[in-house]
Amino acid sequence: MSDEYENKTGYQAQSSETISSGSGGGSRTASDIDYVRPAEVTDQDLYHGHSFITKWVFCQDAKVIGVQYFLLATFTGVIGLILSWLMRLQLGFPGAAGFMTAEHYYQFVTMHGMIMVVYFLTALFLGGFGNYLIPLMVGARDMVFPYLNMVSFWSFFVAVGVLLASFFVPGGPTGAGWTLYPPQTILEGTPGSGWGILLMCISLILFVAGFTMGGLNYLITVLQARTRGMTLMRMPLTVWGIFTATVLAMLAFPALLVGALMMTLDNVLGTSFFMPTIIQAGEILEYSGGSPILFQHLFWFFGHPEVYIVALPAFGIVSDLISVHSRKNIFGYRMMVWAIVGIGGLSFFVWAHHMYVSGMNPWFGFFFATTTLIIAIPTAMKVYNWIITLWRGNIRLNVVMLWCLGFIVTFVNGGITGIFLGNVSVDVPLSDTYFVVAHFHMVMGIAPLMVIMGAVYHWFPLVAGRFLNETLGKWHFWLTFLGAYSIYFPMHYLGFIGVPRRYFEMYDSPYMTSAVGMNEFISMAAFIVGAAQFILIFNIIKTLKTGKPAGSNPWKANSLEWLTPSVPPEHGNWGDKLPVVHRWPYDFNVPGAKEDFITQTTPPSDVVGTEVEKT
Amino acid sequence: MSDPKIDGLELKPGFKGMADDTGSDQTMFKGVHWGKAMMWIFLLSDTFIFSCFLISYMKGRGSTLVDWPNASEVFGLHVFGVEVPLLLIAIMTFVLITSSGTMALAVKYGYEKNRKMCGWLILATAIGGLIFVGMQAFEWSKLISEGVRPWENPFGAKQFGSFFFMITGFHGTHVSIGVIFLFIYAYKTFAGHYDDRKRGWFTSMKGDYVEIEILGLYWHFVDLVWVFIFAFFYLW
Amino acid sequence: MSETKEKEQSTTHKIGIYLWIWGLLFVLSFFSYMVDWYQFQGMLRWSLILVFMFAKAGLIMAFFMHLYWERYALVNVLLWPMTAIACFIFLMVAEFEYTVFTRLFYFVVGG
Ligand code: HEM
Ligand SMILES: [Cu+2]
Numbered sequence: 001m002s003d004e005y006e007n008k009t010g011y012q013a014q015s016s017e018t019i020s021s022g023s024g025g026g027s028r029t030a031s032d033i034d035y036v037r038p039a040e041v042t043d044q045d046l047y048h049g050h051s052f053i054t055k056w057v058f059c060q061d062a063k064v065i066g067v068q069y070f071l072l073a074t075f076t077g078v079i080g081l082i083l084s085w086l087m088r089l090q091l092g093f094p095g096a097a098g099f100m101t102a103e104h105y106y107q108f109v110t111m112h113g114m115i116m117v118v119y120f121l122t123a124l125f126l127g128g129f130g131n132y133l134i135p136l137m138v139g140a141r142d143m144v145f146p147y148l149n150m151v152s153f154w155s156f157f158v159a160v161g162v163l164l165a166s167f168f169v170p171g172g173p174t175g176a177g178w179t180l181y182p183p184q185t186i187l188e189g190t191p192g193s194g195w196g197i198l199l200m201c202i203s204l205i206l207f208v209a210g211f212t213m214g215g216l217n218y219l220i221t222v223l224q225a226r227t228r229g230m231t232l233m234r235m236p237l238t239v240w241g242i243f244t245a246t247v248l249a250m251l252a253f254p255a256l257l258v259g260a261l262m263m264t265l266d267n268v269l270g271t272s273f274f275m276p277t278i279i280q281a282g283e284i285l286e287y288s289g290g291s292p293i294l295f296q297h298l299f300w301f302f303g304h305p306e307v308y309i310v311a312l313p314a315f316g317i318v319s320d321l322i323s324v325h326s327r328k329n330i331f332g333y334r335m336m337v338w339a340i341v342g343i344g345g346l347s348f349f350v351w352a353h354h355m356y357v358s359g360m361n362p363w364f365g366f367f368f369a370t371t372t373l374i375i376a377i378p379t380a381m382k383v384y385n386w387i388i389t390l391w392r393g394n395i396r397l398n399v400v401m402l403w404c405l406g407f408i409v410t411f412v413n414g415g416i417t418g419i420f421l422g423n424v425s426v427d428v429p430l431s432d433t434y435f436v437v438a439h440f441h442m443v444m445g446i447a448p449l450m451v452i453m454g455a456v457y458h459w460f461p462l463v464a465g466r467f468l469n470e471t472l473g474k475w476h477f478w479l480t481f482l483g484a485y486s487i488y489f490p491m492h493y494l495g496f497i498g499v500p501r502r503y504f505e506m507y508d509s510p511y512m513t514s515a516v517g518m519n520e521f522i523s524m525a526a527f528i529v530g531a532a533q534f535i536l537i538f539n540i541i542k543t544l545k546t547g548k549p550a551g552s553n554p555w556k557a558n559s560l561e562w563l564t565p566s567v568p569p570e571h572g573n574w575g576d577k578l579p580v581v582h583r584w585p586y587d588f589n590v591p592g593a594k595e596d597f598i599t600q601t602t603p604p605s606d607v608v609g610t611e612v613e614k615t
Numbered sequence: 616m617s618d619p620k621i622d623g624l625e626l627k628p629g630f631k632g633m634a635d636d637t638g639s640d641q642t643m644f645k646g647v648h649w650g651k652a653m654m655w656i657f658l659l660s661d662t663f664i665f666s667c668f669l670i671s672y673m674k675g676r677g678s679t680l681v682d683w684p685n686a687s688e689v690f691g692l693h694v695f696g697v698e699v700p701l702l703l704i705a706i707m708t709f710v711l712i713t714s715s716g717t718m719a720l721a722v723k724y725g726y727e728k729n730r731k732m733c734g735w736l737i738l739a740t741a742i743g744g745l746i747f748v749g750m751q752a753f754e755w756s757k758l759i760s761e762g763v764r765p766w767e768n769p770f771g772a773k774q775f776g777s778f779f780f781m782i783t784g785f786h787g788t789h790v791s792i793g794v795i796f797l798f799i800y801a802y803k804t805f806a807g808h809y810d811d812r813k814r815g816w817f818t819s820m821k822g823d824y825v826e827i828e829i830l831g832l833y834w835h836f837v838d839l840v841w842v843f844i845f846a847f848f849y850l851w
Numbered sequence: 852m853s854e855t856k857e858k859e860q861s862t863t864h865k866i867g868i869y870l871w872i873w874g875l876l877f878v879l880s881f882f883s884y885m886v887d888w889y890q891f892q893g894m895l896r897w898s899l900i901l902v903f904m905f906a907k908a909g910l911i912m913a914f915f916m917h918l919y920w921e922r923y924a925l926v927n928v929l930l931w932p933m934t935a936i937a938c939f940i941f942l943m944v945a946e947f948e949y950t951v952f953t954r955l956f957y958f959v960v961g962g
Binding site for chain 3: 659
C-alpha cells in the first residue's frame with residue numbers, strides 16, 4: 001500500500017516508517033502517530049460457564065474446544081497408527097499377525113486412510129489449531145458463534161463414535177479403500193459392504209455437518225471480528241493458512257456429502273446412481289444404468305481440495321515457526337499470502353489428476369495435467385521463501401526448528417514425486433503402485449505431521465504454561481525423521497518395480513522377490529516410528545506438572561497470542577481491553593530497535609528511528 | 616442492508632470500495648452483522664451442495680441409454696376432464712414465490728420496527744411454506760401410486776425416480792426446516808423478543824430484528840433453488 | 852452477537868420495489884410455464900428456460916436477498932466461487948457425452 005493511499009483513507013495506524021523518514025513528522029504528538037480507528041462493533045457478549053459441565057465439557061470457549069478437538073483427533077490418530085502397524089506387520093512378515101486375513105487388511109487400509117486424512121489431520125489442523133489460535137491471533141475474545149462452535153465439536157465426537165462403531169457391526173468396517181469407489185464398495189465381495197459402508201457414510205455426513213458449523217465460525221471470525229488495526233495483511237500466515245483451508249473445506253465438503261448420500265441410497269434403497277448393470281456371484285443385480293465414474297468425480301472434487309485443507313494450515317504454521325525461530329521476517333509475506341490463496345483457488349480445478357486411469361474422457365488428461373503443473377508454481381515459491389527466510393537468519397536450532405527443517409525436506413521430496421504423477425504418461429504406469437503410497441505419505445502424511453509436531457512444541461508453553469522437554473523432543477524428532485525416511489524412501493523403489501498398492505501380500509510373483517527384504521526393513525522402521533510418537537505423549541504428561549515454567553512470550557514472538565494478560569489465556573482472552581495492532585507480526589531484528597523483536601501491539605511512537613517494515 | 620456509516624471511515628462505492636474494505640482492519644464486510652455474514656457463507660456452501668446434486672443429475676441423465684420420461688406428461692394433472700401439463704408444479708412455484716414476497720416484506724417491516732406487520736407477514740410466509748410442503752407430499756404420493764420409486768420407474772430410465780425423490784426431498788427438507796424456524800420467529804416477533812432484545816433459548820445471545828433478515832436470506836435461497844429445480848427437472 | 856455501533860440507519864427500501872420484483876417473478880414464472888405449454892423444442896426451448904431461470908434467480912438474489920444493495924466485497928466473495936461450479940458443469944457435460952459414446956460403442960463392438 002502506498003503512502004498516499006494510507007493517508008487518504010486513514011484506515012490504518014500511521015506506519016512508523018513515516019515517522020522515521022520524517023515526512024510530516026516533527027510536530028505530531030505520540031497520540032497522533034499511534035492513531036487507530038475506533039472500534040466498529042461493540043465488544044462481544046460472552047457466555048461464561050459456571051459448572052464443570054459448562055466449563056469443560058459443553059464448553060463454549062474456543063480454546064477449550066480447540067484442546068478437545070486436539071485430544072479427540074489425536075486419539076483417532078493413534079488408532080490409525082495402530083492399524084498401520086498391523087498392516088506393516090502383515091506386509092513385512094506375512095502371516096505374523098495371526099488373525100489377519102485379506103479382508104482384514106482391506107478394512108485396515110481403508111480405516112487407516114480415512115482416519116488419518118479426515119478425522120486426524122483435518123480435525124487437528126482446523127478444529128484444534130484453528131479454534132485455539134484464530135481468536136487469539138486476530139485479537140478476538142472468542143469465536144463469533146461460541147454455541148455453534150460447541151455443537152461442532154460434539155458432532156465431530158458423534159462422527160468419531162459412529163466411525164469406530166463400524167469395527168463392531170456385523171461384517172466390520174468397510175474395506176473399499178478410503179476412496180470408497182462404487183460399485184465394489186457395496187458389492188458383497190467387499191468386506192463391510194452392508195453395515196460398514198453405511199456407518200462410514202453416516203459418519204462422514206455428521207463430520208461434514210459438524211465441520212460446517214465450525215468452519216462458519218473460523219471464517220466469520222477472521223473476516224468480521226478482527227481487533228482494531230488488524231488488517232488482513234497483518235495477520236500471521238498461520239491464520240491465512242487455516243482461513244483458506246476452511247474456505248476450501250466449506251466448498252469441497254458438499255461434494256463429499258452428496259457423494260456419501262447418493263452412495264447410501266444406492267446401498268440402502270437400491271437406487272442406481274452409481275451402480276451399472278452388474279453381476280455379483282453369477283447373479284445379475286437389480287441395478288442398471290448408473291455411473292460409477294460420477295462418484296469418482298464427486299469424490300475427487302472434494303478429495304483434492306482436501307489435500308490442501310491439510311497442507312495449507314501446515315504451510316501457514318511452518319512459516320510462522322520458521323520466522324520466529326530464525327529471528328527474521330518471513331521472506332515475501334505478500335507473496336506467501338497470494339500463494340496460499342492461489343493454491344486454494346486452483347485446487348478446485350485439478351481434481352481429475354487422481355483419475356487418469358479411471359476411463360474418464362481421455363481429453364481431460366490435457367486439462368488436468370496442465371492445471372496440476374501450474375499449482376507447482378505457487379508451491380515452489382513458498383518453498384523458496386522458507387529457505388530464503390532461513391538464509392543468514394539467527395537460527396535457533398531447537399526442537400521446533402528441527403521439525404520445520406524436517407518439514408521442508410519431506411515436503412520437497414513429496415512435491416517432486418507429485419510432478420511425476422501429475423503427468424499422464426508417467427502416472428499411468430506408476431498409479432496404484434507403492435510409488436503413489438510413498439508420494440502421498442511424504443507430502444500429506446509426514447510433512448504436515450512434522451508441522452503439527454513443531455507446532456505442539458512451539459505452542460505448548462502457551463497452552464500449558466510450561467516448556468516440553470528438549471532432550472526428549474530431540475529423540476522424538478530424530479527417530480521420527482530418520483524413521484519416516486526409512487519407511488517411505490524405499491517405497492519409491494518398490495513402486496518402480498511394480499509392487500501394487502492395497503495388496504495383502506506379494507504372492508509368488510518372481511519379479512518381486514527383491515521387495516521382500518525391503519518390506520521387512522520398512523516394517524521395522526514403521527514400528528520404531530510409531531513407538532517414537534509415544535515419546536511425545538510421555539513428554540506432555542511429564543511436563544504438564546513438572547516442566548520448566550515458560551512465563552509470558554517465551555519465544556519472543558510478535559503475534560498476539562503471546563501477548564495476553566495471563567498465560568495460559570483465560571476465557572475472553574484479553575482481560576478488559578482488546579489489544580490494538582500497529583504492525584505485522586514479523587518485525588524481527590529490526591535495525592535500530594532495542595530488542596530483536598517488536599510485538600504487534602507496540603505503537604509506532606515506541607520505535608521511532610527504526611526501520612520497521614511498513615504494513 | 617444498504618451502505619452503513621462507520622466511524623472514522625469513508626465508505627466508497629464499487630470496486631474502489633471493495634479494495635478499501637478488503638484492506639481495512641476489523642471487518643471486511645462493512646456494517647454486515649456477524650450472523651448475516653454467516654448465513655451468506657453457509658448459503659454459499661449449500662449452493663455447492665445443490666450444484667453437486669444437479670450436476671450429478673445432469674451426468675446421470677446424460678449418460679443413461681434408456682429414454683428419460685417426458686416430465687410434462689408425468690407431472691401433468693387431470694382436472695375437469697382435461698390434461699393440464701405441470702399444473703401442480705406451476706401452483707407450487709406460485710406459492711413459493713408468494714411466500715418469498717411476503718418474507719421480503721417481513722424483513723422490511725422488521726427493520727422499520729413494525730412488530731405486528733412483521734409478525735403477520737412471517738406467519739403468512741410460514742403458511743405458504745406449509746402449503747408447498749403439502750403439495751409436494753401430494754405430488755410424491757401421486758407418483759408413488761403410479762409406480763415410480765427411487766429404484767424403479769415405469770416410464771423410462773430408473774435414474775428419473777432416484778434423482779427426483781432425492782433432489783426434491785432434499786429441497787423439501789430445506790423448506791420444512793425453514794417452516795419450523797418461521798413459526799418460531801413469528802412467535803418471537805409477536806412476543807416482542809426482538810424489541811426487548813431478549814436472549815435466545817440456546818445461544819443466550821440478545822435478539823435483534825436482523826435475525827429476521829437472516830432467516831429471510833435462507834427462505835429466499837430455498838426459493839432460488841426451486842427456480843433451478845423447476846427449470847432443470849420439470850421443464851428440461 | 853455484536854451489533855453495528857451505528858444502528859442500521861433504517862434505510863429500508865420503498866415497498867414499491869418489492870412489489871415490482873414480486874410481480875416480475877410471477878410474470879417470468881408464467882413465461883417459463885408457457886415454454887412448456889406451447890411445447891417449444893430444441894435450442895429454443897433450452898435457451899428460453901435458461902434465460903427465464905437466470906432472470907428469476909438474478910431478481911431474487913439482487914432484490915429479495917438485497918445483494919444489489921450490498922457492498923462489492925460481499926458480492927464478489929459470493930459470486931467468484933461459482934467459477935468452480937461452472938468448470939465442474941462444463942467438464943461433466945464432456946464426461947457424459949463420452950460415457951454415452953463408450954456405452955454405445957461397446958454395445959456395438961462388444962466388450
Ligand atoms: C507411521 C506412519 C504411517 C504408516 C506406517 C503408514 C502405513 C500405511 C500403509 C501400510 C498403507 C497401505 C498401503 C497399501 O497397502 O496400499 C497406508 C495407506 C494410506 N495411508 Fe498411511 N501410514 C502412516 C501414516 C499416514 C498418515 C499420517 C496419513 C495422512 C495423510 C496416511 C494416509 C494414508 C492414506 C490416505 C492411505 C491410502 C488408503 C487407501 O489406499 O485407501 N498415512 N499407510
Ligand atoms: Cu490431487
